[in-house]
Amino acid sequence: MKFIDLQKQYNKIKDNIDNDIKSILNRTDFVLGKKVFNLEKKLADYVGISECITCASGTDALLIPLMAENLKKNDAVFTTNFSFFATAEVISLVGATPVFVDIDKKTFNIDPQLLEKKIIEVVNKGTFKPKAIIAVDLFGQLADYRKIEKIAKKYNLFLIEDAAQSFGSSYKNKKSCSFGDVAATSFYPAKPLGCYGDGGAIFTNDKKKAEIYRSIRVHGQGEDKYDNVRVGINSRLDTLQAAILLSKLSIFNEEIEKRNKIATYYKKHLKNIVEVPFVSNNNISSWAQFSVLAESDKHRNEFIKYLESKNIPTAIFYKKLFSELEIYKNLEKSSFDISRNISSRIFSLPMHPYLDSKQLEMIVQTMKEF
Structure with missing residues (x-):
């Protein structure tokens, strides 16, 4: 018995995946090929969001939006104390300071009441400036965005939905990756929708931010990849992975x-x-x-x-x-x-x-x- 049986899933869609891989090998459009943009359109339609930007991993899907916010050492980003390390890691990578909040004892997601209490505490102390919230949808269940979005608006905080584990979830028919200012998901093989390697995606309705995210994922490119208008990273989704995800999305x-x-x-x-x-x-x-x-x-x-x-x-x-x-x-x-x-x-x-x-x-x- 396997903890997660990817072989059985592959057997179900084997012909589609094999044919797509052969087609890409013949076309040789391995990086940001046609299938990548097809996938972004289908993912955006599935979630009900206007912009989807694929990238190299779920970690990068969190990192890129934080990079775009130009956070500093004294900027506080509030997040859960109970999740996979990437959630906290990206805060440190951009030079900001993570502020951890305890979880709800039933859902294991960040507790909105404790979140607001911690924000007030940080404001009163004055050492750090509250700038953002990363709310994690742990194990597939959405965080309480009805309350968290109100808190973010009240304190003018940038809200990221960490949907690495929740793609396919919903609240009152509103899909995961459609909450907050921006959402990030992971296509790591063990995820509900996973590829055969690393991959991730960013979702937002903000077209201006989406263009910045697209720039950051290709070394901060402007007019072309040699016109670097900002510091970015190399975080493009492989075309092979996009093809695999398109096949998996069909089931x-x-x-x-x-x-x-x-x-x-x-x-x-x-x-x-x-x-x-x-x-x-x-x-x-x-x-x-x-x-x-x-x-x-x-x-x-x-x-x-x-x-x-x-x-x-x-x-x-x-x-x-x-x-x-x-x-x-x-x-x-x-x-x-x-x-x-x-x-x-x-x-x-x-x-x-x-x-x-x-x-x-x-x-x-x-x-x-x-």
């Missing part, structure tokens, strides 16, 4: 539906064994991960050991909080009681659209036997 809605059916099955049969994920009203999750809570760190370790003895793979997202990392030891400390508790108990079960009924029954039965 994506079907896969999201299957992920939700699997999650429903898990929740029904595991709710009396572990604490199962909570999904807020009017939300549809893309279920990048199905993460459950054990009673304690000890209980989690025993659970994982037993599952692995039965050849059932697991993973832990995430063992360490940003605030616990050595590189951020000089930042002001808060208690982070909720994220600390969650990180000590959480583990994830296999989740992908191609889990069959026998595999699901085996996983559930094994957990009941523990």
Whole structure:
């Protein structure tokens, strides 16, 4: 059994992918080829946003918009304390200062109430100037943008939706990557919509910002790639990856539906064994991960050991909080009681659209036997 089975998915769309790859090899348009621009149009239409800018990774999709904001060392960017490191890393890469906020105990996303409290605290101290918020849609569930967008507007903060794990999710039929001033997603192979390498995309309705992002992704180009009008990076999506994503996009809605059916099955049969994920009203999750809570760190370790003895793979997202990392030891400390508790108990079960009924029954039965 695989934690994520990309082979089964490939077998389903093998002919399309193989033919597209051969076609690109014959055309030799490997960088920013026709398929890249076709993909950007289809992604923008899917999300319901006017501008989509593909790039080389989900990390770059966060980094590029921050670079465009010209942030400085004393500028504060508020974000969750519980996510993959790229979320905090990009803040440091542009020279700004990350300010970590604890999470909601049910959704594991940034807590809007604690976010506003932290903003007020930073304003009152006067050491840093609040400039931006990066809200993460953890494990596929959207953050509470109804509240977060109001906070961003109230304090005039640039809001980035970190949708690395949530492409395909929605709130009241409004798609992931359509919230905030700009959104960033990842096409890393393990994501709900993933390519066969690294890739990412930026979404916005701001045409002026979109042009700046396109410039930054190609070394800050102006009229052409030798007319450099700003400092940029090399972050172009390969045409081969665009072709793979176009093939996967054709079956994506079907896969999201299957992920939700699997999650429903898990929740029904595991709710009396572990604490199962909570999904807020009017939300549809893309279920990048199905993460459950054990009673304690000890209980989690025993659970994982037993599952692995039965050849059932697991993973832990995430063992360490940003605030616990050595590189951020000089930042002001808060208690982070909720994220600390969650990180000590959480583990994830296999989740992908191609889990069959026998595999699901085996996983559930094994957990009941523990």
